[in-house]
């Protein structure tokens with residue numbers, strides 16, 4: 347099914363706070379039947395928000411270019427009633443970031459039920475394809491923070507469609523309460539114990555009770571991947587999380603600095619090193 351990238355008029359029919367800084371927006375397209383694949387994204391133009399009009403003008407003057415649309419992965423799977431996406435407010439560290447984030451605070455905290463939005467979608471190739479469907483027996487999902495969003499959709503889609511593949515999710519967050527979809531993921535794991543295994547990695551909160559809830563302390567390691575992936579040759583990997591941004595790359599080049607790998611670069615190195623074939627690795631970052 348080829349998804350059409352169309353401008354779509356939608357209405358927010360529900361807004362659910364997932365964590366202290368993330369919200370899922372559920373969209374209705376009225377009578378239009380949205381067509382998309384799990385893992386794809388939509389885009390939102392910040393210029394449509396009256397509250398951002400002046401910010402757009404100010405930032406455009408400062409940056410010397412038009413503010414682009416922002417992309418958001420779909421949190422929903424095609425069988426679900428509403429298209430949804432989850433936005434995590436981007437933090438702002440004045441000493442490190444040249445500008446405060448524009449759109450994510452509005453979508454996270456100030457987009458109530460009834461808001462009319464113009465979005466564009468649906469597109470993106472961070473999806474299952476025929477090759478992965480036929481060659482992969484195991485799917486490794488390596489996610490951090492809001493990087494869970496497209497993988498959540500893929501996992502729901504696969505489990506709903508009766509796929510025989512085993513899904514292993516290694517999900518990294520700073521604290522237990524930062525875990526987006528924590529309860530929904532637990533419910534899926536309970537419903538499909540033979541098909542879904544979840545390992546939560548917690549990097550900034552060391553509490554013994556978290557271990558009994560299936561969490562491990564620290565970042566994912568190559569040893570952990572070797573422990574959970576029995577046959578890399580029949581494993582596909584979907585890796586989604588923070589990576590080195592294009593701004594950081596440009597800055598580092600200008601200053602001749604070496605960049606420290608972030609979640610995405612580290613995980614990609616691990617999955618290649620344990621022997622997952624390159625053509626079975628998919629990545630998404632923001």
Ligand SMILES: Cc1cc2nc3c(=O)[nH]c(=O)nc-3n(C[C@H](O)[C@H](O)[C@H](O)COP(=O)(O)OP(=O)(O)OC[C@H]3O[C@@H](n4cnc5c(N)ncnc54)[C@H](O)[C@@H]3O)c2cc1C
Nearest residue numbers: 416417418419433434443444445447448449450495593632
């Ligand atoms: C395919 C894809 C899927 C995505 N899915 C999701 C998702 O599911 N959930 C989610 O929360 N996010 C997702 N994102 C990220 C999202 O698109 C936005 O980037 C995010 O919400 C931040 O947007 P913002 O307008 O709040 O911040 P921005 O205004 O874009 O700012 C973000 C950061 O970039 C810096 N910056 C901005 N402009 C410049 C510049 N000119 N020079 C240097 N630095 C600059 C700012 O200082 C700030 O630190 C996705 C991105 C992509 C590409």
